[in-house]
Amino acid sequence: MESKTHINVRNLNVFYEEHQALKDITLDIPDKKITAIIGPSGCGKTTLLKSLNRLIDLTEGVKVSGSVFVDGENIFNPGVEVTHIRKKMGLLSQRPCPLPMSIFDNVAFGPRIHGIKDKKELQNIVEHYLKETSLWDDVKDRLHTSASKLSIGQQQRLCLSRCLAVEPEIILGDEPTSALDPQSSLRIENRFRVLKDNYTIVIVTHILRQAKRLADYIVLLYCGELIEHGPAQEFFENPKEKLTKEYISGVIS
Amino acid sequence: MGLRNIELRKLEEIIFKILMIVATVIITGSLAFIIVIIIVKGLPAMKLSMITQLPKGGFYIGKEGGILNAIAGSLMVAGGATLLSIIISIPVVLYINIYRKKRSRLANLTRFSFDVLWGVPSIVYGAFGFTVMLAFGIKASLLGGIIAIGFLELPIMSRAVDEVVRMVPSELKEATYSLGATKLETSYKVIVRQTFSGIVTATLIAFGRGIGDAAAVIFTAGYSDYIPDSLSQPAATLPLAIFFQMGTPFPEVQERAYASAFILTLIILVISITSRIIAVKITKHTIK
Ligand SMILES: Nc1ncnc2c1ncn2[C@@H]1O[C@H](COP(=O)(O)OP(=O)(O)OP(=O)(O)O)[C@@H](O)[C@H]1O
Ligand SMILES: [Mg+2]
Numbered sequence: 034m035e036s037k038t039h040i041n042v043r044n045l046n047v048f049y050e051e052h053q054a055l056k057d058i059t060l061d062i063p064d065k066k067i068t069a070i071i072g073p074s075g076c077g078k079t080t081l082l083k084s085l086n087r088l089i090d091l092t093e094g095v096k097v098s099g100s101v102f103v104d105g106e107n108i109f110n111p112g113v114e115v116t117h118i119r120k121k122m123g124l125l126s127q128r129p130c131p132l133p134m135s136i137f138d139n140v141a142f143g144p145r146i147h148g149i150k151d152k153k154e155l156q157n158i159v160e161h162y163l164k165e166t167s168l169w170d171d172v173k174d175r176l177h178t179s180a181s182k183l184s185i186g187q188q189q190r191l192c193l194s195r196c197l198a199v200e201p202e203i204i205l206g207d208e209p210t211s212a213l214d215p216q217s218s219l220r221i222e223n224r225f226r227v228l229k230d231n232y233t234i235v236i237v238t239h240i241l242r243q244a245k246r247l248a249d250y251i252v253l254l255y256c257g258e259l260i261e262h263g264p265a266q267e268f269f270e271n272p273k274e275k276l277t278k279e280y281i282s283g284v285i286s
Numbered sequence: 287m288g289l290r291n292i293e294l295r296k297l298e299e300i301i302f303k304i305l306m307i308v309a310t311v312i313i314t315g316s317l318a319f320i321i322v323i324i325i326v327k328g329l330p331a332m333k334l335s336m337i338t339q340l341p342k343g344g345f346y347i348g349k350e351g352g353i354l355n356a357i358a359g360s361l362m363v364a365g366g367a368t369l370l371s372i373i374i375s376i377p378v379v380l381y382i383n384i385y386r387k388k389r390s391r392l393a394n395l396t397r398f399s400f401d402v403l404w405g406v407p408s409i410v411y412g413a414f415g416f417t418v419m420l421a422f423g424i425k426a427s428l429l430g431g432i433i434a435i436g437f438l439e440l441p442i443m444s445r446a447v448d449e450v451v452r453m454v455p456s457e458l459k460e461a462t463y464s465l466g467a468t469k470l471e472t473s474y475k476v477i478v479r480q481t482f483s484g485i486v487t488a489t490l491i492a493f494g495r496g497i498g499d500a501a502a503v504i505f506t507a508g509y510s511d512y513i514p515d516s517l518s519q520p521a522a523t524l525p526l527a528i529f530f531q532m533g534t535p536f537p538e539v540q541e542r543a544y545a546s547a548f549i550l551t552l553i554i555l556v557i558s559i560t561s562r563i564i565a566v567k568i569t570k571h572t573i574k
Contacts, residue, residue: 086464088464091460091463093387116467116468124464126457128457132476146467146471147466192461199465199466
């Protein structure tokens with residue numbers, strides 16, 4: 034059948050207590066493309082995203098059935114070691130969340146826990162990934178001051194640097210630009226366009242226009258169900274489902 | 287009717303405002319009152335020798351000497367006990383918050399235990415410590431005092447730390463986990479850092495509570511006119527010094543009880559103020 038990609042979701046169901054947040058989702062996320070998960074508020078976008086790196090585990094009273102394969106391994110198998118799965122996937126949250134330490138230590142945190150001790154090497158890594166998000170020039174003179182002193186837009190770029198420093202294959206973003214000013218949002222979006230050559234990117238967004246201008250592949254959820262998914266152009270120009278048409282034209286939101 | 291209603295509500299507002307002011311005055315006033323009483327009554331006995339000398343012969347009938355033994359003993363007992371309670375409470379709190387679901391049965395049971403332990407009178411900790419010591423053949427000593435006071439401080443410390451660890455935003459944990467950190471790394475490299483000022487405050491509160499307690503040390507730490515130089519020697523403590531000095535028939539010695547009380551209060555005051563300053567200062571890297 035279809036060629037195997039990095040992430041394959043198969044018959045995924047997620048329950049919060051009695052409430053079913055995702056209903057039988059089956060989906061292949063294309064490699065080295067930007068996939069946007071869209072849909073109205075409460076439809077399960079965050080739930081789907083968090084299922085991909087098993088952050089969903091942290092939620093109280095959650096039950097999951099079905100599977101998510103990452104590089105062929107079902108991450109919901111009992112006995113799977115979650116840290117190496119999470120290492121493969123960087124996460125950008127809605128509100129940037131720097132760690133309670135200096136700018137330098139934020140970026141160096143991942144490499145350090147994964148075993149890099151050499152000072153010079155860490156310095157190079159930090160510099161490289163801060164340049165990658167064009168934050169370096171803003172912060173190179175105050176690397177050892179607290180990360181929480183940065184502006185929100187800078188913090189989000191720092192979080193992106195921090196996640197890239199772990200050398201993930203996949204980047205997940207839960208409305209990563211919604212807390213940012215338009216210019217900072219644009220910077221992150223532009224960064225994504227460059228990064229997609231090397232990374233598989235999955236973002237949640239509720240802004241249709243953002244999905245249109247940024248995404249190569251669209252996934253529409255509605256009330257926990259997967260309504261339609263496909264390449265962006267086809268999805269917007271030639272939607273198959275009635276619900277998709279209504280959603281694109283703004284009849285439902 | 288509308289007008290009456292408004293006047294009634296105004297009256298209500300005034301009455302409650304007065305009640306609140308009275309309550310505030312009672313709190314701050316009683317602190318001031320306690321300090322004034324111990325200063326006034328202890329003033330005649332407040333000499334430098336009180337804090338620099340051990341009791342000399344005839345101390346308990348009003349002759350030479352000071353209470354250095356009790357000051358040093360109290361600092362040792364409370365210091366050791368606070369260390370003990372940190373060593374136990376931080377892993378417990380991290381375990382129930384990070385390793386278990388926050389609202390799991392085990393977490394709730396543990397929190398319930400903190401609450402019950404908090405309410406246990408300190409004399410019971412003394413008796414408990416005494417029983418344990420008998421079983422292990424330990425005599426009344428610095429070690430005994432540290433264990434008894436340590437258990438007294440444990441619920442105070444644990445509840446205070448639990449409070450701050452529970453407040454850690456879940457995004458912060460998600461951010462750390464998504465970098466591939468284990469629970470242990472998340473706990474010690476991120477959660478402890480994030481809550482550090484809260485942990486320091488909890489430590490100082492527990493220390494203050496431990497150093498002021500008399501009932502838990504009465505059987506366990508014993509009393510001595512000297513500064514203990516090992517864990518197995520008995521240690522004097524300030525609350526017991528006050529108790530003994532107050533119990534003598536000599537007015538000069540009773541004055542010393544007030545002077546000792548002043549010293550103890552001063553230590554606790556310094557600790558409270560320090561903890562407030564630290565709580566403000568250490569929040570440098572903390573994420574809100
Ligand atoms: N921890 C939880 N406990 C119970 N129900 C939850 C929990 N988290 C989410 N839900 C419910 O699951 C459904 C899907 O939530 P989810 O957060 O995935 O939606 P979303 O599409 O990301 O919404 P939004 O656009 O508002 O962020 C919602 O109905 C929500 O109320
Ligand atoms: Mg969401």
